[in-house]
Amino acid sequence: MRNEYATDGSLLKLAYPTAESLLRHLPEMKIIVSFPQCDTHPENAGNLETLTQRYWEAMLSRCLIVGRAPKELTDLIGYNPVIDVDWKAPEDQLTNILSHIADYQEFVNKNYIMALKYASWDNRIKQVKSILVSEGYNGFYNDQSAL
DSSP: OOOEEOTTSOEEEOSSOSHHHHHHHGGGOSEEEEOOHHHHOHHHHTTOOOOOHHHHHHHHTTOEEEEOOOHHHHHHHSSOOEEEOOTTSHHHHHHHHHHTGGGGHHHHHHHHHHHHHHOSHHHHHHHHHHHHHHTTOOSSOOOGGGO
């Protein structure tokens, strides 16, 4: 399933118009195409490139991500978990990937393991606290043993 667009590129219909419908269908998907919002909607995001929940959802659903990873994600996990788009032949690239989807299983499994390690909010909060403490801020949290 995919979004529908007019010939001028404007969006006609979302494949999954609600978060609920997207989440319900994620387990059935093999590939998710995803880009940071600074690429797709610069009028909203400007130059702000950030990791969004959508990447974690795709990785935890064991989908192969095609598009572009935000730098924040690659910095956090230490590699690029996204297959970069071949802009010279994107349709051929997707057809080839789907024809050889089993070849990507090890990569998908690696992404899943990394998402299990980094995506949970309790882990993310611990990381934020650790960064703040390393930067000298501890005004809100004095019990360093919990970090």
